[in-house]
Amino acid sequence: MASLIPGYNYDIFISYRQKDNKHDGWVTEFVNQLKGELEATFKEDISIYFDENPHDGLLETHDVNKSLEDKLKCLIFIPVISQTYCDSKSYAWQHELCAFNKLAKEDQFGRDIKLTSGNVASRILPVKIHDLDPEDKSLLETELGGVLRSIEFIYNSAGVNRPLNPSDNPDKNLNKTYYRDQVNKVANAVKEIITAIKKHSQHTEEVSKRDFEAKPAPQKNLRTKIIAGILILLVLIVLGYFIVPKVFKPQEQLEKSIAVLPFYNDSPSDSNTYFINGIMEEILNNLEKIGAFSKVLSRTSTEQYRGVVKPSIPKIARELDVNYIVEGSGQKYGNSYRLRVQLIEGKSDKHLWAESYEKEIQDTKDIYGTQSQIAQAIAVALKATISPDERQLIEKSPTANLKAYDKYLIANEYRMDYEKTRDLNTYQKAVTFYKVAIELDSAFAKAYVGLGWIYADRYYWSNYYKENFLDTCLVMANKALSFDDQLDEAYYTKGRVYQENGHFEEALDNYDKALKINPNYYYAYYAKGYIFGTIKFDLVKAIDNYHKALKLISGDERPAMLRTLGGVYENVGFIEKAKQYFQEALALDGNKTLYSRSLPMLEFSIGNFEEAFRLAEKNEIDSTYLHDMILYNVGSGHDEEAYIHAKKLVEYYKKSGVLNLRQSYRVGYAFWKVGKFKEAEYYLNQQIKYSEESIKLYRSEAQWGQAHIVLAITYAFKGDKGKAYQSLDELNKLNSFPLYRITLLKYDPMLASIHNEERFQTLLKSMEAKYQAEHERVRKWLEENNML
DSSP: OOOSSTTOSEEEEEEOOTHHHHTTOHHHHHHHHHHHHHHHHOSSOOOEEOOSSOOOTTTOTTOOOTTHHHHTOEEEEEEEEOTTTOOTTSHIIIIIIHHHHHHHHHSSSOSEEEOTTSOEEESBOOEEOSOOOHHHHHHHHHHHTSOOOOEEOEEEETTEEEEOOTTOOGGGSTTOOOHHHHHHHHHHHHHHHHHHHHHHHHHHHHHHHHHHOOOOOOOGGGHHHHHHHHHHHHHHHHHHHHHOGGGGSOOOOOOOEEEEOOOEEOSSSGGGHHHHHHHHHHHHHHHHTOTTOSEEOOHHHHGGGTTSOOOOHHHHHHHHTOSEEEEEEEEEETTEEEEEEEEEETTTTEEEEEEEEEEEOSSTHHHHHHHHHHHHHHHHHTTOOOOHHHHHHHHOOSOSOHHHHHHHHHHHHHHHHHHHHOOHHHHHHHHHHHHHHHHHOTTOHHHHHHHHHHHHHHHHHOTTOOSOOHHHHHHHHHHHHHHOTTOHHHHHHHHHHHHHTTOHHHHHHHHHHHHHHOTTOHHHHHHHHHIIIIISOOHHHHHHHHHHHHHTOOGGGHHHHHHHHHHHHHHTTOHHHHHHHHHHHHHHHOOHHHHHHHHHHHHHHTTOHHHHHHHHTTSOOSHHHHHHHHHHHHHHTOHHHHHHHHHHHHHHHHHHTOOOGGGHHHHHHHHHHTTOHHHHHHHHHHHHHHHHHHHHTOOOHHHHHHHHHHHHHHHHHHTOHHHHHHHHHHHTTSSOOOHHHHHHHHHOGGGTTTTTSHHHHHHHHHHHHHHHHHHHHHHHHHHHTTOO
């Protein structure tokens, strides 16, 4: 018997271990009872695949039914979960459960189906006949990607753990379950899932029919009328063009760029601020997921307007470089809240849409429903199309537990505070509230990802960090995705962990998954730019992603983004563009120290050593200044000055008790040039030791390449040409090089012993050609994007 849905061979596949049917035929009895319930539940006949003599992998590993793959092409998979079923070596586990789980995720309906009620159910419908050992439960939940949700046929009493039978008295069963009722639950669950699948299938067919419905052929006698109509229309268009030109002037189409300002808390108590902030945050999150918006600024960009007297809307729109502003206010009193939100065109200060909402909070739908309505209303006002997938994302409720959601909002507020203060007490409060939310709803995906996010934040930024949370971050992100695989924050968190552990391809893959869900995800673009710019040295992709990130950021984080982008342009030889971004950063934050330190390196990169030295001389004196002055003095041939600064740097590090070894070869050179050979030898050897260790701890092409060029320079100066060329050969394996490395190879006086050798010149030409190729790739990209 075929399935109700074309293309499927069965409606239901029953999977079990032979051991669980051998003793008393429990599975056979269950299947027979289920067939009877299905006949009473469905108008149609439901087909079931049930092999009464299945081959068990542990007993007959080589006797595999070749037709099983076709039989697994079914709508619903029912595994009979027992004390023996959860065995990764068994045939039923490997070739039935795991195989169906993979197939279902990839077919037209997916493994998880949205029911007509709005809830979501898996096409894997477990029937549980034993309480499981913890390790078996964990194995099963890992494969299913979430908490085990099953219909139980378990008879429990003191010291008893066996399958429930039709003759069992429910009063003597601790679970108080009737066998017949449980079978009926299975049949009803099957009906819910199949009804949802049929509805999905019919919708697809209807769309297909509409798309391909044959159009009636035009009648031949209409041909003359149609031609005449076209000629008249053309005449009218020509006349209108000359007589009423304004009619034909296209209306200015504003880019759909938008910013959501912090909502104002009108509540009687400040203690409700977290709730109002949570609503604002979720509206923003929903807008970010609508691809028709070209730009939705992050919350970080608009925080500058919190708690201050705001400028006019046109001024804010100019400062944020957006065309539309969303602002709102709200108050919470008891179990009710009132919210007012408005959409304003930035340039004209014209109010395009406004709405007030007042809700009594009985469940989370009373909160999430409003947030979704607001995002969709804004999209309608701006004529922004929302795709079905986007609508599903923004209408999804992350938890049905109101208390869990409340704790989650509080945790989010503490996490935002921690990002500003780095206060350990605030961090701990965030962790505690996330954990409470999870205790209240163990399937609350967003709470897991929030916990993983703050763990990752502490790893990246805290000075007092002592424990390694990275494994925990990954566990939390994976746990979140097991309940909801459409969480951009979870994929981003996984990307951060993989990036920190040096798994850059996995990091990029997860960042791309985050951006597929949220095309306005600033942090994901920035992280991709960093990997391409620093790790892989693919500067076209680095610049592309950094520009996308720059478009989505304003406020305090923008100057750093501008300097990062300027540094990439410097590396690829676009010096004027680099200056442009450094100057823009200076105009925003007024940080003259960072700006003045960027200028000498620009000159050094193009070989203007004297100008680099002159500019660096004006900078503030600290360890960075001393490092820079040694480099620029060496490049300019000012040996005495280089020694003076090298000596000061050594004294500086002796006082601090820490010797920075990244530039000790320059210190060694400076000491050597004034006859301090013993000290010079010490610093040169320290540099070799440090650089060789850096190569072993390879983290990125930038780090690896820097270590090799420093080794080549140091060995060449010490007279060990063999090792110098060995490092240069390794360096030449890279695909491209920043301009300052080419400059070092061309002019560094420490390479004087090999500068004129043919082998060195051949290597230099090869590296320079790779640099020029990357420069040309960037130039073409800039030209294609009208940015030259």
